[in-house]
Amino acid sequence: SARALRCGTAVGAGTGIALPLLDLTGAVGGAAPWGCLALLLGVACVAADRYFGVTSGWMRDVATAQAVQRRLQALQFDWAAESVREVLGPTEGTAGEAAERCLTVLRRFSEDVTELVRVETADWMGEFRSGGAPVGVQAVVFPGAGRAAETVGGNGRFTVPPHGGARPNMPRQRPPEPR
Incomplete structure (x- = not known):
């Protein structure tokens, strides 16, 4: 349906421009009002796309x-690295430590994907509650557990964070210090 709305916009704009020009040249008489209607159709397609x-x-x-595909590729690479480490022999620690490393790889992947789903769901819910698609770009950062973070706007575009590309420093809440 996104393609249909984009095609409707293109057809409406093209027809809305072409019909008055044809009317000016005398090739088609009385086509200018239809050109305005075609432009209105194009604007309606853009409005529907933006609103919904x-x-x-x-x-x-x-x-x-x-983003999920990149996380899966990182999981496959990390898992292969752990498998090679096991094939070469237990040079680093016991079998229990090797199993713990494998579980850490799986846990990191699971947390990454869970965070992606959580952020996307929260963004979708916010968009749904507002009654339409966001007009401005709102940056959302998907954490990458040791990998570079990806910044994706509320409309799905990769964006530059505010303040010239540098992320603002936010104070972190520290646990109370023991007495």
């Missing part, structure tokens, strides 16, 4: 799927 967030939702879906 069809294209932005599709872009967010693609960005999230790509």
